[in-house]
Amino acid sequence: MKKIIVLTTGGTIAMSQSDESEGVKPQDPKALQKTLPFLNQFADVEMEHLFNLPSPHITPHEMYVLAKRVQSLLQHDADGVVVTHGTDTLEETAYFLNLVISNDKPVVITGAMRSQNELGADGPYNLVNSVRVAAEEEAKGFGTLVVFNDEIHSAKTVTKTHTSNVATFQSPGLGPAGLITKRNILFHRELTREKILPLCSPKAKVALIKAAAGMDDTMIRWAVDSGYQGIVIEALGQGNLPPAMLPGIEQALEKQIPIVLVSRCYHGYVQDTYDYIGGGRQLKQMGLIFANGLNGPKARIKLMLALEVTNDRTELETYFKI
Incomplete structure (x- = not known):
């Protein structure tokens, strides 16, 4: 089985809704550990907790720290990396990774629109599908991919289009690069890598x-x-x-x-x-x-x-x- 590392950075996928205030807020950063039995059906999965931040708190410096860790894991024994992330700035982090990660092994980023204890929570399902894509041989060389709601999107084209719908991530004009069924990972087209930029913490305003x-x-x-x-x-x-x-x-x-x-x-x-x-x-x-x-x-x-x-x-x- 492929070895896939899941890096968690926080976001709604790691949050719960409070019974008292009805507000959604960060909880135990290790809460996603309970998904490991499901994930291990598709790959040899290890989970590492990097941050526990809402995505509006993510800056280019955190993106750099994340990218550096992803690059290190891919250079060693990981066959692919999955990142869980809040959805508000997910497309920016995905694109940052796409621009600086030089390894051809799959990098997949995902999250959730509904917190862990909400009815119809989508986080565990998206995470399972992300591990499946990261373990897919055909996903190599496509750069960073975004997996949400049974769809695979390129980091360059994907954007958040709805404030709360689980189908929020779309690629306007092009549509998804691939689809996920119960049995298969299906890519519709080839994805071209962009010119790789230095892996650094950008200082320019x-x-x-x-x-x-x-x-x-x-x-x-x-x-x-x-x-x-x-x-x-x-x-x-x-x-x-x-x-x-x-x-x-x-x-x-x-x-x-x-x-x-x-x-x-x-x-x-x-x-x-x-x-x-x-x-x-x-x-x-x-x-x-x-x-x-x-x-x-x-x-x-x-x-x-x-x-x-x-x-x-x-x-x-x-x-x-x-």
């Missing part, structure tokens, strides 16, 4: 700004004045911005602060299509970096890591083309 109708450049100027080393802007449509945002963008570029442009839309890519003030063509000519299909939070993670390598715009752009 990167702002994430979402554009909306009538916005000006106040937040961009604030980021510049506050010492941010990078900015990600979620633009309108195919990559267009209100004209009043442009002076702040010019100020940031003059200070050689890289700006990555993504769309606030769930589907599609930013493109230099529209040729008007604030349109994508002007933004491209100004020197903004167009991200290839990433959402804002993931582009921020990638820019933070890439800035550990270079702050040269041309070099940074190569990381966002794939």
Whole structure:
């Protein structure tokens, strides 16, 4: 049997609802140990408790600590690693791992939308399926995968789409990379690995700004004045911005602060299509970096890591083309 290590980091999958307050909060970090008899039907599973944090408490430093441990386990005798995580920032941690883990062995991240003592708790089921995927030979070389609700998603494309539904994790435009049945793990397509970035605790401060109708450049100027080393802007449509945002963008570029442009839309890519003030063509000519299909939070993670390598715009752009 394959040897799979489960690393727990907290989140709803390790929480319980209080009978008194009816609030959901962290409980014993070893609570998931009771699932081991089910997990060991599919692999030789060991469980290690790394953190017991709600996912809004996870920072890029915790992502680094987790990635370092995953890399170490994969370099030794583990055939795959499963990470349990809170769902609010799960896609960011998954993408961080996807960018820095160089080993081809499977890495799977999962969690739960319902706490352990809620009716219909989905955590144990997701965990069993994650171990099955991590033990699957075909899952090698696909980077970090997210397993939820009988579906397998790429870390690059998956996003949380609903506040409470168990089917919250979706890959807009592409759909899941694979499905899980009672007997089989079925992949629909090949997944291409992105350029691997250094495994480090990123120090660069990167702002994430979402554009909306009538916005000006106040937040961009604030980021510049506050010492941010990078900015990600979620633009309108195919990559267009209100004209009043442009002076702040010019100020940031003059200070050689890289700006990555993504769309606030769930589907599609930013493109230099529209040729008007604030349109994508002007933004491209100004020197903004167009991200290839990433959402804002993931582009921020990638820019933070890439800035550990270079702050040269041309070099940074190569990381966002794939």
